[in-house]
Amino acid sequence: MSATPMDAAGAEPVAFPQPESSDIGTPFWASLKQGKLSFQRCQSCGKAWLPARHQCPGCLSPNWQREESKGQARLISWVVYHVAYHPAFANRLPYTVAVVELDEGPRMITNLIHTEAHSLQLDQRLWLVIEDEQGVAVPRFEPHPPGAGMTAKAQA
Numbered sequence: 001m002s003a004t005p006m007d008a009a010g011a012e013p014v015a016f017p018q019p020e021s022s023d024i025g026t027p028f029w030a031s032l033k034q035g036k037l038s039f040q041r042c043q044s045c046g047k048a049w050l051p052a053r054h055q056c057p058g059c060l061s062p063n064w065q066r067e068e069s070k071g072q073a074r075l076i077s078w079v080v081y082h083v084a085y086h087p088a089f090a091n092r093l094p095y096t097v098a099v100v101e102l103d104e105g106p107r108m109i110t111n112l113i114h115t116e117a118h119s120l121q122l123d124q125r126l127w128l129v130i131e132d133e134q135g136v137a138v139p140r141f142e143p144h145p146p147g148a149g150m151t152a153k154a155q156a
């Protein structure tokens with residue numbers, strides 16, 4: 001491997017960090033490439049969760065199934081990053097990292113896009129956007145329904 005991460009002043013783009021490969025996690029990333037956000041649900045107690053794991057975090061049952069999210073969520077918490085902790089993110093500052101809760105139950109850490117941090121509100125509705133990052137399909141959320149884009153300011 002000759003690829004070397006550059007610092008913030010580097011001229012070459014830095015490789016986007018790749019998801020860790022694991023038997024349990026790979027289907028999550030594979031489904032994102034097909035435009036679907038999947039999660040696991042326990043067949044014993046009904047709990048649904050992310051990220052992928054072999055046993056239910058509620059009752060430790062290994063009896064679960066994958067389900068597909070409809071891609072709607074609400075905002076639980078967020079923080080605005082002004083420091084890049086990986087060089088691949090240096091030119092994105094500031095960016096917003098959030099915890100969102102899918103309507104189906106699982107909570108996940110994600111990025112919020114197409115929004116300003118000062119306009120965010122607890123519990124606000126969010127919609128899934130799957131973006132391509134150098135071949136990795138990454139789930140992010142925005143405050144507009146699909147297709148609404150940035151045109152919501154027209155009424156101001």
Ligand SMILES: [Zn+2]
Binds near residue numbers: 042044046057058060
């Ligand atoms: Zn369970």
